[in-house]
Structures are given as structure tokens and as C-alpha cells.
Amino acid sequence: MAISVISLRDVRRYYIVGDFIVRALDGVSVDIGKGDFTAIMGPSGSGKSTMMNLIGCLDTPTSGKVFIDGEDTAGLEEDDLAFLRSRKIGFVFQQFNLLGRISALENVMTPLLYAGVGPRERRLRAKDALERVGLKDRMMHRPNELSGGQKQRVAIARAIVNNPSILLADEPTGALDTKTGEQIMELFSDLNKEGRTVVLVTHNVEIGMACQQQIRIRDGKVEA
Amino acid sequence: MFWENVKLALGAMKSNKMRTILSLLGIVIGVASVVAILTLGASVNASIKGSISAGGLELVTIYPTGTSKYASTFNEAFAETLKGEVSAIQEVxxxxxxxxxxxxxxxxxxxxxxxxxxxxxxxxxxxxxxxxxxxxxxxxxxxxxxxxxxxxxxxxxxxxxxxxxxxxxxxxxxxxxxxxxxxxxxxxxxxxxxxxxxxxxxxxxxxxxxxxxxxxxxIAKIKSDQDPIAASKAITSYLDDLIGSDNYSLFSPATLSEMADQITGTFSTFLAAIAAISLLVGGIGIMNIMLVSVTERTREIGVRKAIGASPSIIMGQFITEAVVLTFVGGVIGITLGTLISYLVTSAMGWGMSISVSSYLLSAGFSMAIGLFFGWYPARKASRLDPIDALNYE
Structure with a gap:
């Protein structure tokens, strides 16, 4: 078996809502190998967002173990989680979530700032990343001057700029038209072929099936 | 990181100009009044001291006021006696x-x-x-x-x-x-x-x-290399011992000038302290606007956290924003206060004495206010849960 970049071992994540315990994830064990292109699929409320938050180091499990690139996230404080995200995870969101007041280039430079990279190198690497996603000539534009597809490309450049172990995308085509969505999927596919581990969270079967492998979640458990 | 934060802060201020101006008003007014009061105080003081010392700080006048009892002491020869007794005197x-x-x-x-x-x-x-x-x-x-x-x-x-x-x-x-x-x-x-x-x-x-x-x-003239205040005290203590303080009065411009210093100093410090209260009110305004800003930018905070910002980085960003805000307010306030002082002193013909310490004091104080009142909103921002923040609409 290939080396696991993501490894979930009997992961449970419970929330207390009023008098109820919501079992968002209820004993999930999953391995995703280095260089895989995986879709986590499931209807809304299935627990796939919870799983994405755990993989993205935004959250820690109630019980069980989450290993990201060999590091156990259990019991980590917020600062340590932030440090882990900064090195290991590149996020791509459905609503792009670019910072509005700064240029595309500055958006892409921001993760490097948080990772402690010096200003000259930040600029260089951000330019490379934007070039990689095909936005060399839009670097100085602000997000509101870009189309949806271009925004998502900036977001992908921002996600890959720090060379993370995992590229984690949450419904990345959800806010795009079909044609632009296909182009974005192509970009993910290309990035995967370059050796990047891509995890895509979606409820869209078509998008999910475009990935190499699928993990289906329902009611907090992995479907066989 | 610091300069990026300053840049972000200026960007945030520019994107909401009207709100920035309104929220700065408190700080601006506070700093302007502190600066104006301290500057005017220094100017009045200089003007008073100018008229006190116009005749020469080195001249001390002694008036016998006693009844006949000591009349014989105050004769012509006493001038020489006094000069001999107080070494700081050049001539009586x-x-x-x-x-x-x-x-x-x-x-x-x-x-x-x-x-x-x-x-x-x-x-x-x-x-x-x-x-x-x-x-x-x-x-x-x-x-x-x-x-x-x-x-x-x-x-x-x-x-x-x-x-x-x-x-x-x-x-x-x-x-x-x-x-x-x-x-x-x-x-x-x-x-x-x-x-x-x-x-x-x-x-x-x-x-x-x-x-x-x-x-x-x-009329006693103090030697030019002697401190006129100390010399006045020496004369006073000699005369007190000799005839008692009730039997003469002494007029020393240097002593008066020192008194004027104390009076105007105390007075302007007191007024500046009152004006500083408006700085406090201004600080609360800053806190209010920072809280609004944190709420408005909840999603931005979530995104920043997702792409690797630690709580302390977020805290630094918002603290810097508050301090930059109050610093800008302080600079505008200093300018305004100086302008007011200039107008008042030229209207009164006083001659303006710029008080550099008041500049440093109010710039420092307004930044301290930014730090103090920015701390709570910044901490609130830094403690936001990234998942909640990302899903905030």
C-alpha cells in the first residue's frame, strides 16, 4: 500500500446541540495515499463537511485519530493547528473566499506571509503559482475585477503556493457554470498528475466520478 | 508582518472613509484639546514670565514695612550691611x-x-x-x-x-x-x-x-553668576532672622517667575487631564468601531485562519489596525491643536511656545488607547472558531 497522507482511525466527531448529541462522524476509518485524487461524496448532512474540517485541521476529533502526513492532530491547540494548516493544507472553497481589498498576487502571497516566508520569495513564488493556474496577466487585479473561474484559479494558486501535502477543495465547482467547472476540474486533474494529493468534497456525483477514487459518506459512516 | 498589518489597516480605513473619520473624531478632538491646552499653557507662561523678567530677574527690591521699632535698622548704612551679609549680592x-x-x-x-x-x-x-x-x-x-x-x-x-x-x-x-x-x-x-x-x-x-x-x-542687584532665586532666599532668611518677616516685604521677579511657572504648570496639567477624558471617550469609540469591524470581517478572519494564520497573527492584525487608527487620529489632533494654539496666541499676541513634550505625550497616549481599546476586539477576532467564521454569512 502506498504511504498514507491522510489516515483516519475510528474517528468520531460528536456535537452537542441543545439536548441532543449529533453524531456527525461515527467511527470512520479512511486512508488516502500520496498522489491520490479522491472525492469525498455524500448528501448534505452526511458528515462530509465534518470530515473535511478534520482533514483540513480546522477541527479535531471527539475520539479516534487523525494523521495528516504522519502528524497526529488529536489534542492540538489552535496555534499548532494553524501551523499544521499553514504547512500541510491548501484550501479551495466553493465561494472562493478571496480577500477583497487586495490584489490576486497579494492574495496568493498571504499564506506564505503566515508561513514566515520573506517578502521577495513570497512575491516570486506567488507569481509562479499564478502562472501555473494560467493567470499571469491578471495578477494585479482585485477579486471583484475577475470572473468566477478566474477567482477560483486565484484560490487554487493560493492553495498550492506553499506546496502543501494536501489540496483540499470544498465543492470547488459549485459556484461555477458547467464549462468553467470542467476547466477547474481539469486543472485539479493536472495538478494531481504533477504529484499533488487532491481531496475534493462534493455532493455532485458527476464531479465525484471524475476523480480517481470515491469515498461515500452517509449518516456519519463510510458506505461500503 | 508588521508592515503588512499596517498596510492592511490603512486599506481598511480607506475602504470605509466616512466611518473612519467619524470614529476618529473622538481621538482627534481629545488630542487636539490636550495639545492646545498644553501649548497655550506654555505660551501664557512664557508671556507672564516675559513681563515679570522684563525689568531684570537680578533686581530684588526690599521695602521696610515695620513700624518705628525697626526704623533705625533701615538706614543708609544698612545697604552696605546687607551687601556684606549676603555674598550673592553685587550692590545694594x-x-x-x-x-x-x-x-x-x-x-x-x-x-x-x-x-x-x-x-x-x-x-x-x-x-x-x-x-x-x-x-x-x-x-x-x-x-x-x-x-x-x-x-x-x-x-x-x-x-x-x-x-x-x-x-x-x-x-x-x-x-x-x-x-x-x-x-x-x-x-x-x-x-x-x-x-x-x-x-x-x-x-x-x-x-x-x-x-x-x-x-x-x-534695590539689591544679584551678581550675574548667582541664581537670583537662591539669592532672594538668602536675603529673606537673613532679614527674617534680623527683624522678622513682618517688618519688611521683598519683591523678587525671579521668585515670582518661579511661582508663575508652578501656577500655570498646575493649571494646564489640570485642564489637560480634563481634556484627556475626551481621549478616553474617543478610545471607547475606537473599541466600538473595531468590534463592528471584527463582526463584519468574520468570514475574512475564517479564511485567514484556514490559510494558516494563527490566533496571535489575527490578534496582531486587529491590534495594529486599532493602533494605526488612533495614531492617525493623534497626528490629525496634534495638527489641529497646534493650529488652534497658533490662532489663539496670535489673536492674543502671546507668542506661541510649542511644547514638544505635549506632542510626544498625546501621540503616545493615543496609541496606548488604541492598544488598550483595540485589545478586546482583537482578542475576540483571534478566538473565532475558523469553521464558524468560514460559514458566517
Whole structure:
């Protein structure tokens, strides 16, 4: 078996809502190998967002173990989680979530700032990343001057700029038209072929099936 | 990281100009009033001290006020005694004065007749315009000669050329005095006035003008290398021991000037403290706007956290924003306060004394307010749960 970049071992994540315990994830064990292109699929409320938050180091499990690139996230404080995200995870969101007041280039430079990279190198690497996603000539534009597809490309450049172990995308085509969505999927596919581990969270079967492998979640458990 | 935060802060301020201006108003008004009050205080102080010291800080006047008991102590020779007792004194001159009618032909006026020693003009730096001040010989021989103050000379001799002419001075009977000098105009100080005086030799005064044995006042000049305040204290302590503080009064411009310093200092500190309350109110305004800003940018905070910002980085971003905000407010306030001070001092003709310490104080204080009132909103931002923040609509 290939080396696991993501490894979930009997992961449970419970929330207390009023008098109820919501079992968002209820004993999930999953391995995703280095260089895989995986879709986590499931209807809304299935627990796939919870799983994405755990993989993205935004959250820690109630019980069980989450290993990201060999590091156990259990019991980590917020600062340590932030440090882990900064090195290991590149996020791509459905609503792009670019910072509005700064240029595309500055958006892409921001993760490097948080990772402690010096200003000259930040600029260089951000330019490379934007070039990689095909936005060399839009670097100085602000997000509101870009189309949806271009925004998502900036977001992908921002996600890959720090060379993370995992590229984690949450419904990345959800806010795009079909044609632009296909182009974005192509970009993910290309990035995967370059050796990047891509995890895509979606409820869209078509998008999910475009990935190499699928993990289906329902009611907090992995479907066989 | 610091400069990126400053850049972000300026960007946030620019993107919401009206709100920025309104929320800065409190700080601006607070800083402007602190600066204006301290600057005006310093200016008033300088103006008061200017008029106190105009006659020379080194001149101390002593007036015997005692009843007959000590009248004999205050004789002409006491001037020398005092000079011998207080080493900081360069010269002590006895002076006797009385008002009298002076006449030249049809022109007559009331003048202040002073019996002074021949060194009087030179010791006080009182310049002769025409003729020459009377000599020691005039004093010893009790000659009837007079040096006229500039205004007095003008009234008695409207055509000028007073020197060499005679004036009559009335005291019980008229006596003729030869005008030997007309003095230059000299501004009055708080304890000495010159231009309406007529100066005659001390001995002439006591024997021919008015029969007195005691001395009306002593003018002591402090040595230029001595501290006039310390010297005044030395004179005071000597006289207190000798005759008690009730029997004389002492007038020292240097001591008064020091008092003026204390009074205006206390007063402007007090007013500045009141003005500082408005800085506090301004700080609360900053806190309010920062809380709004944190709520508005919840999603941005979530994104920043997702792409690797730690809580302390987020905290730093918002603290910096608050401090930049108050710093800008401080700079505008300092400018405004200086402008107000400039307008007021030029309207009052005071001459503006810029108080650099007030600038540093208010700039520092407003930034401290940013730090203090920015801390809570920034901490709130830093503690946001990234998942909640990302899903915030």
C-alpha cells in the first residue's frame, strides 16, 4: 500500500446541540495515499463537511485519530493547528473566499506571509503559482475585477503556493457554470498528475466520478 | 508582518472613509484639546514670565514695612550691611521716593521724586539720553541737581533741551534744581518704573527735599553668576532672622517667575487631564468601531485562519489596525491643536511656545488607547472558531 497522507482511525466527531448529541462522524476509518485524487461524496448532512474540517485541521476529533502526513492532530491547540494548516493544507472553497481589498498576487502571497516566508520569495513564488493556474496577466487585479473561474484559479494558486501535502477543495465547482467547472476540474486533474494529493468534497456525483477514487459518506459512516 | 498589518489597516480605513473619520473624531478632538491646552499653557507662561523678567530677574527690591521699632535698622548704612551679609549680592542701593509737583515755567506736573545714589543709573542699566547722571560729588555735597525721566522731561520741556535748565520742585516750598540729564525711556517692570521719575542725589533728598532718616526701599542687584532665586532666599532668611518677616516685604521677579511657572504648570496639567477624558471617550469609540469591524470581517478572519494564520497573527492584525487608527487620529489632533494654539496666541499676541513634550505625550497616549481599546476586539477576532467564521454569512 502506498504511504498514507491522510489516515483516519475510528474517528468520531460528536456535537452537542441543545439536548441532543449529533453524531456527525461515527467511527470512520479512511486512508488516502500520496498522489491520490479522491472525492469525498455524500448528501448534505452526511458528515462530509465534518470530515473535511478534520482533514483540513480546522477541527479535531471527539475520539479516534487523525494523521495528516504522519502528524497526529488529536489534542492540538489552535496555534499548532494553524501551523499544521499553514504547512500541510491548501484550501479551495466553493465561494472562493478571496480577500477583497487586495490584489490576486497579494492574495496568493498571504499564506506564505503566515508561513514566515520573506517578502521577495513570497512575491516570486506567488507569481509562479499564478502562472501555473494560467493567470499571469491578471495578477494585479482585485477579486471583484475577475470572473468566477478566474477567482477560483486565484484560490487554487493560493492553495498550492506553499506546496502543501494536501489540496483540499470544498465543492470547488459549485459556484461555477458547467464549462468553467470542467476547466477547474481539469486543472485539479493536472495538478494531481504533477504529484499533488487532491481531496475534493462534493455532493455532485458527476464531479465525484471524475476523480480517481470515491469515498461515500452517509449518516456519519463510510458506505461500503 | 508588521508592515503588512499596517498596510492592511490603512486599506481598511480607506475602504470605509466616512466611518473612519467619524470614529476618529473622538481621538482627534481629545488630542487636539490636550495639545492646545498644553501649548497655550506654555505660551501664557512664557508671556507672564516675559513681563515679570522684563525689568531684570537680578533686581530684588526690599521695602521696610515695620513700624518705628525697626526704623533705625533701615538706614543708609544698612545697604552696605546687607551687601556684606549676603555674598550673592553685587550692590545694594537705598532709595527714597515721594511724589511732588515739578514746574518749568508754565509747565508743571506731578513726578515721582527719588533720592538715589550716583551709581543708580549704571547699576540698573538705565541709560542717559542727554547730559550725564549726577556724580558722587553731587551726592556728597548735596547739590540740587536732577535727572529727569523721559516722559517727565517731555511734559516739562515740550521743546526739548532740558539739560542745563532749572526746574522747581515743590515740597513745602519751591526749590530750584539744575537738570543735569534726561534719561532714555525704559519699560517699567513689576517693581520698578522709570519714565515719570525725577532722580536727585540721595543726600540732597534727605537734607533738602524731605527730612527723613530711614530708607524707603533698597534695590539689591544679584551678581550675574548667582541664581537670583537662591539669592532672594538668602536675603529673606537673613532679614527674617534680623527683624522678622513682618517688618519688611521683598519683591523678587525671579521668585515670582518661579511661582508663575508652578501656577500655570498646575493649571494646564489640570485642564489637560480634563481634556484627556475626551481621549478616553474617543478610545471607547475606537473599541466600538473595531468590534463592528471584527463582526463584519468574520468570514475574512475564517479564511485567514484556514490559510494558516494563527490566533496571535489575527490578534496582531486587529491590534495594529486599532493602533494605526488612533495614531492617525493623534497626528490629525496634534495638527489641529497646534493650529488652534497658533490662532489663539496670535489673536492674543502671546507668542506661541510649542511644547514638544505635549506632542510626544498625546501621540503616545493615543496609541496606548488604541492598544488598550483595540485589545478586546482583537482578542475576540483571534478566538473565532475558523469553521464558524468560514460559514458566517
Amino acid at each position: 542701593m537705598p532709595v527714597n521716593s515721594h511724589n511732588a509737583l515739578i514746574r518749568n515755567g508754565q509747565n508743571s506736573t506731578n513726578g515721582n521724586i527719588s533720592g538715589v545714589q550716583s551709581s543708580f543709573a549704571q547699576v540698573l542699566g538705565y541709560e542717559v539720553e542727554q547730559g550725564s547722571f549726577f556724580s558722587m560729588e553731587d551726592n556728597i555735597s548735596k547739590h540740587q541737581v536732577v535727572a529727569l525721566g523721559s516722559e517727565l522731561a517731555k511734559e516739562l520741556f515740550p521743546e526739548g533741551d532740558a539739560v542745563g535748565k532749572y526746574v522747581s520742585i515743590f515740597r513745602n516750598q519751591a526749590k530750584s534744581y539744575l537738570v543735569v540729564a534726561v534719561m532714555e525711556s525704559k519699560d517699567a517692570s513689576l517693581n520698578l518704573s522709570y519714565n515719570y521719575g525725577a532722580y536727585i542725589p540721595y543726600n540732597t533728598y534727605t537734607s533738602r527735599f524731605m527730612s527723613v532718616s530711614s530708607v524707603g526701599s533698597y
